[in-house]
Amino acid sequence: GNSLPSKAPPVFEGLPFIGGIMKFASGPMKLMADGHERFGEVFTVPVLHKNFTFLLGPHVSGHFFKANDDEMSQKEVYEFNVPTFGKGVVFDVDHKVRAEQFKFFAEALKSAKLKLYVPHFVQEAQDYFAKWGDEGEVDFAKTFSELIILTASRTLMGREVRESMFNKVADLFHDLDMGMLPISVIFPYLPIPAHWNRDRARKELASIFSRIIQARRDSNTKEDDILQSFIDSRYEKVYGGRYLNDAEITGMLIATLFAGQHTSSITSAWTGLTMIRDKAAWAAAEEEQRAVVQRRGEELSIDALNDMEVLGRNMTESLRLFPPLIMLLRAAKAPFAVTDSAGKTFVIPKGHVVATSPAFAHRLPHVFRNPDEFDPERFVPPREEDKAAPFSFIGFGGGRHGCMGSNFAILQIKSIWSVLLRNFEFELVDPFPEQDFESMVVGPKPCRVRYRRRKLAI
Numbered sequence: 158g159n160s161l162p163s164k165a166p167p168v169f170e171g172l173p174f175i176g177g178i179m180k181f182a183s184g185p186m187k188l189m190a191d192g193h194e195r196f197g198e199v200f201t202v203p204v205l206h207k208n209f210t211f212l213l214g215p216h217v218s219g220h221f222f223k224a225n226d227d228e229m230s231q232k233e234v235y236e237f238n239v240p241t242f243g244k245g246v247v248f249d250v251d252h253k254v255r256a257e258q259f260k261f262f263a264e265a266l267k268s269a270k271l272k273l274y275v276p277h278f279v280q281e282a283q284d285y286f287a288k289w290g291d292e293g294e295v296d297f298a299k300t301f302s303e304l305i306i307l308t309a310s311r312t313l314m315g316r317e318v319r320e321s322m323f324n325k326v327a328d329l330f331h332d333l334d335m336g337m338l339p340i341s342v343i344f345p346y347l348p349i350p351a352h353w354n355r356d357r358a359r360k361e362l363a364s365i366f367s368r369i370i371q372a373r374r375d376s377n378t379k380e381d382d383i384l385q386s387f388i389d390s391r392y393e394k395v396y397g398g399r400y401l402n403d404a405e406i407t408g409m410l411i412a413t414l415f416a417g418q419h420t421s422s423i424t425s426a427w428t429g430l431t432m433i434r435d436k437a438a439w440a441a442a443e444e445e446q447r448a449v450v451q452r453r454g455e456e457l458s459i460d461a462l463n464d465m466e467v468l469g470r471n472m473t474e475s476l477r478l479f480p481p482l483i484m485l486l487r488a489a490k491a492p493f494a495v496t497d498s499a500g501k502t503f504v505i506p507k508g509h510v511v512a513t514s515p516a517f518a519h520r521l522p523h524v525f526r527n528p529d530e531f532d533p534e535r536f537v538p539p540r541e542e543d544k545a546a547p548f549s550f551i552g553f554g555g556g557r558h559g560c561m562g563s564n565f566a567i568l569q570i571k572s573i574w575s576v577l578l579r580n581f582e583f584e585l586v587d588p589f590p591e592q593d594f595e596s597m598v599v600g601p602k603p604c605r606v607r608y609r610r611r612k613l614a615i
């Protein structure tokens with residue numbers, strides 16, 4: 158009920174045509190900071206033939222997260238993933254089919270299934286770190302991407318891949334990954350070698366998974382992995398209620414891997430880096446491991462992991478400071494109004510690309526006190542700064558399309574860091590790293606860390 162006339166958001170003018178793109182591609186953080194300072198929480202940036210409207214902070218981002226897909230659509234803005242995920246799935250299908258496929262993701266990642274995956278998270282972490290020496294130097298970005306592709310191959314792609322073709326499949330995924338460049342977002346089919354390799358790898362993966370799926374069907378075996386969950390998935394309201402075909406199963410697997418691989422390995426890295434830098438945070442997490450072992454024994458069960466609130470808060474605080482997905486996008490399919498905290502109402506026109514930003518929103522000083530400081534206690538009652546307004550903490554997104562793998566990721570990261578806290582001590586060799594804003598999923602720049610194996614494990 159605002160009676161004042163409302164208008165389109167202020168436009169960030171004066172960016173030269175190419176300048177706008179460059180500024181966008183190379184420095185979205187700077188662009189948001191400048192725009193926020195000049196115009197506030199809502200403003201529009203023209204880039205090429207598109208208008209990007211930013212909604213920064215919990216006061217204005219509600220519509221972004223809550224609106225249904227007819228109003229705020231993912232398809233147009235995430236369609237560049239089609240050559241990677243494959244035809245017939247996710248952003249290549251209409252919203253009815255997509256809605257059902259998203260239910261299959263939810264089914265594969267629900268808590269009853271997570272119980273099956275936890276022992277694999279723990280086993281993979283223990284095996285991986287058993288290979289480390291008594292002391293040495295590592296780069297966490299590399300460490301955790303290796304480890305997480307191992308657990309992903311076990312829990313997602315299944316026993317067959319993990320046991321007998323891990324290296325081959327990991328190489329193919331690497332080629333897929335290298336085919337996802339900033340330029341691919343605008344021109345996903347540009348004829349360049351990175352895209353040719355991507356397409357070849359995609360084909361090979363499809364034929365590998367086809368063989369595995371066929372073998373499972375022929376021998377009537379069921380495994381405890383996400384692949385199995387997709388094999389057993391059946392449409393309800395579309396395609397005459399058939400099961401997913403092999404191509405769709407492969408596509409769903411690849412999409413899950415892309416959603417979870419870099420995001421989880423980067424968050425594992427920051428969780429470690431921030432705890433190593435902050436001695437009190439490390440000590441509290443170490444103390445918690447001792448308490449959990451005393452209470453529940455050594456086994457890293459799902460219940461033991463769920464008990465680890467200190468480690469959980471350290472992880473959440475790392476994700477607040479360093480969210481790997483710095484910008485989330487939708488396409489406005491209908492005009493909508495937002496009122497900013499100064500009481501000004503704007504109408505965002507149909508056709509705008511709408512952007513919100515975990516990286517920016519998480520550093521707003523009226524939402525998080527001393528936002529640049531690592532302070533896991535901010536999540537403890539009575540402070541609970543993340544709960545003062547909906548969509549304050551959006552490291553996992555939120556609302557209608559919030560992360561479906563958040564519990565999977567949290568359990569995986571807690572498994573890894575429990576194994577490490579119990580068996581090693583660390584120190585930073587290089588200064589605490591900056592974020593690498595050049596990559597699509599933003600992680601730490603390289604940083605050497607020194608580990609020393611404990612004489613006596615916790």
Ligand code: HEM
Nearest residue numbers: 262416417420421424482485552553554558560561562566
């Ligand atoms: C969506 C973050 C791990 C599966 C999202 C979104 C964010 C996010 C911000 C919302 C995207 C948007 O609104 O446009 C993260 C972070 C992770 C993580 C920070 C790790 C720390 C995972 C894992 C999986 C997963 C491990 C699967 C195994 C998904 C799926 C969606 C999603 C399926 C799409 C939900 C939808 O669009 O309805 N994630 N994610 N994520 N994530 Fe995650």
